Amino acid sequence: MADRSVLITGGTGGLGTAVTASFVEAGWRVVAPQRREPTPDPDPGRNAPVRLVADLTDASDVARVAEVAAGDPEAPLRAVVNLVGGYASNGLVHETPVEEFERMLTLNLRPTHLVTRAALPHLIDAGGGAVVCVASRAALAPFPGAAGYATAKAAVLAFASAVAVEYKTAGVRCNTVLPSVIDTPTNRAAMPDADHSRWVEPAEIASVIRFLAADESAPTSGAAVPVYGRA
Numbered sequence: 001m002a003d004r005s006v007l008i009t010g011g012t013g014g015l016g017t018a019v020t021a022s023f024v025e026a027g028w029r030v031v032a033p034q035r036r037e038p039t040p041d042p043d044p045g046r047n048a049p050v051r052l053v054a055d056l057t058d059a060s061d062v063a064r065v066a067e068v069a070a071g072d073p074e075a076p077l078r079a080v081v082n083l084v085g086g087y088a089s090n091g092l093v094h095e096t097p098v099e100e101f102e103r104m105l106t107l108n109l110r111p112t113h114l115v116t117r118a119a120l121p122h123l124i125d126a127g128g129g130a131v132v133c134v135a136s137r138a139a140l141a142p143f144p145g146a147a148g149y150a151t152a153k154a155a156v157l158a159f160a161s162a163v164a165v166e167y168k169t170a171g172v173r174c175n176t177v178l179p180s181v182i183d184t185p186t187n188r189a190a191m192p193d194a195d196h197s198r199w200v201e202p203a204e205i206a207s208v209i210r211f212l213a214a215d216e217s218a219p220t221s222g223a224a225v226p227v228y229g230r231a
Contacts, residue, residue, distance in 0.1 A: 002029035002047060004076060006213060007069040009033060009056055009115055010083030011049065014184030015134070018202035019081060020049055022210045028079075031069040033061075056084055056111035062118045070122035077122045078129040079213035084111040085134060085153075089145040096148060104148035109155045116163060120172065128171025130213045133160040137180045137228060157224055164222035173221035175212045179205055180231035200229030 006023050010016040011032030023030050024047055033054040052068060054061040070077040085108040090096040116131055123129040135157040142150035156176065163174035181187055183199035205227045211217050212225070 002027055002075045004078040005029040005031060005069055005072060006079040006081060007031050007033075007065065007077060007115065007119055008049075008081045008083065009111060010085070013083065014186055015179075015182055015202045015205060016083045018206040019083060019209055022203070022206040023081075023213075024049060026210060026214075029072060029075040031065070033065045056115060057106060059114055059118075062111075062114040066115070066118035066122060069119065070126070076126035077119060078126055080116060080119045080123070080129075080131045081209055081213065082112040082115055082131070082133045082156075084108075084115075085156075087146070087149050090148065091145055093147045101148040101151070104152040105155065108149070108152035109159065112156055113159060116159075116174075120163075120167065123172050124167075124170045129173075130217070131160070131163060131172065131174040132209050132212045133157075133174070133176045134209075135160075135176050135178050135224070137178050137226065139178060140224075161222055161224075168221060173212075173218070175217075175220060175223045175225060177205060177208055177212070177225045177227050180228040183229075198230040200227055200231065204229070 006028045008020055008030060011020040012034050020030055020032055030049040032049045032051050034051060037053055054065045056062055088104060090100045112133055133156050136153040138150040139153035139157045160174045160176040179200055181199045183196055183201050188196060208225060208227055
């Protein structure tokens with residue numbers, strides 16, 4: 001039986017699938033909310049993720065998810081991994097409607113804030129733990145046409161730094177990983193002529209995230225970890 005739980009948002013995406021598999025393999029109890037009803041697993045196994053439907057932009061749904069994640073007394077909640085996010089390129093700043101700019105903030109920042117906020121009391125009650133957020137290299141090095149995305153990811157990075165400062169005396173660490181282009185089917189379809197060999201593999205990022213969630217990285221908090229591959 002697992003002796004600790006992790007709450008992973010975005011666990012069915014291109015990166016999330018690899019992250020979920022990494023924690024399951026390491027013996028964690030994984031709670032993975034998703035927007036749509038999960039497809040039944042014909043062979044769930046003994047350590048299958050706990051999947052439930054939730055809207056992670058809705059505070060009441062997020063509170064329910066946090067309760068489920070912390071609901072096993074034999075496996076207290078010890079880590080949160082915030083993967084939910086999205087990308088859009090809407091042109092230069094003067095060409096981008098404010099609604100599209102704000103949509104990037106809602107998609108990338110709001111779930112990270114709500115989930116972390118809901119989980120923090122449970123992490124504290126469990127004696128501490130780790131929060132891992134996903135920003136982007138664009139937060140540090142923006143590129144033309146995606147100001148909303150770069151701003152939102154920079155906000156995620158700033159939020160994670162604030163959590164690290166505010167909760168260090170409670171034993172809760174918070175770190176951020178900054179991918180470049182992740183080698184997913186979606187990104188390959190969007191950029192078929194790119195040199196895919198330079199992109200970072202989801203499994204490589206998953207290993208870094210799992211390390212940041214584990215006790216082995218206990219001295220580390222407030223870090224922004226580049227996971228660029230060779231891009």
